[in-house]
Amino acid sequence: MTTENMINKMFTVNSLKKIIGEQNNRIYKRTVSSVIEPKNEVSTNLDALKIVYKYMSKNHRNEYFYKNTLINKILLGRHSVRTSTAIRELPILNNILDLLIINGIGQVYEIKTGLDNLLRLQDQLNAYYMVFSYCNVVTDVSHLSAVKELLAKTPTGIILLTNRDTLHVEKEAVEFNDKLNSRTMFNVLRKYEFENILMSEYGILPETTQSKYYEACFELFERINLKKSQEYMLKELKKRNPIDETNYKQFKNVPKEIKSLVYFSDYKNKEYNELNDFLESKYIKGDS
Structure with a gap:
């Protein structure tokens, strides 16, 4: 398995949980061993993670690296985690939206790394504009x-992840509402969420059979003005x-290298304590 493949496997929500619980140390130790250099000083597991992340920055800026950069620099740097929300991998029609950050408005961030192609980009954006x-x-x-040429006459923003790992806005996103679609918006919502909306708008929920309930709710939702819905x-x-x-202080102390993994893990106090214990523990070298 290549170093890049090991990194992809290591930086996932489930993998981090297993590593902390010492259920997946093999992939972790192999990944660290494959990127570590003699000059690196590795005392703790936090040191080891920082070394792998630095390798990613220089050699393998995968989708996780992009998402984590967006979380650190936009959700946490530009906004506040107390007043904004990030959602990843949101299904919309036949697409999976990479990252959404809500701070008054909803901003979609579709990631195209150097490892991706642009073949589906236009179809993806068409779907996202039905909701956001x-x-x-x-x-x-x-x-x-290529992205500049493709999006030159569109409302879509363009953000460059520079070689210094900063985000440079090449083109500002402009509000575009022409494609908003009630059905697509409704399908994004969970049952209790669209019920909350209907109660706010009408004060009642439809009384019908279980099999007809979903469509009855949508019929009410569809009557709401598109921008209001x-x-x-x-x-x-x-x-x-x-x-x-309950967890703001613990989250604030999470290292930037794994910020998005922890954000999307819904950690409780127990998990934060286990994470801290792992990060502070002595790194024990494994087999390469």
Whole structure:
């Protein structure tokens, strides 16, 4: 298995949980061993993670690296984790939206790394505009010219992940509402979320059989003005924020290298304590 494949396997929500619980140490130790250099000083597991992440920055900026950069620099750097919410891998029609950040408005971030192609990009954006009014493509210099040409006369924003791992806005996203679609918005919502919306708008829920309940709810949702229904939807999606007063302090201390993994893991106090114990523990070298 290549170093790049091992990194991809290591930086996932489930893999981190297993590594902390010492259920998946083999892939972790092999990954660290494959990137470590004699000059590196590795005392703790945090040191080891930092070395792997630095390797990613220079050699393998995969989708996780992009998402983690967006979480660190936009959700946490530009906004506040207390007042904004990030949602990853949201299904919309036949697509999976990479990252959504809600802070008053909903901003879509579709990631195209240097490892990706642009074949489906237009179809993906068309789907996302049925639900959200602001979309951005985040890419690197290898795709920049092609993305600029493709999106020149569109409302879609373009963000460059520079070689210094900063985010440079090449083109600002402009509000675009022409494709908003009630059905597609409704399908994004969970049952209790669209019920909250209907109660807010009408004060009642439909009385019908279980088999007809979903469509009856949609018929009521469809009657709401499109922009108002989008506002309702964003308000409900924003409530999915996994960070609150009970875990804010613990989350704030999570190292930037694994910030998005922890954010999307819904950790409780017990998990944060286990994470801290792991990071502070002595790194024990494994087989390469």
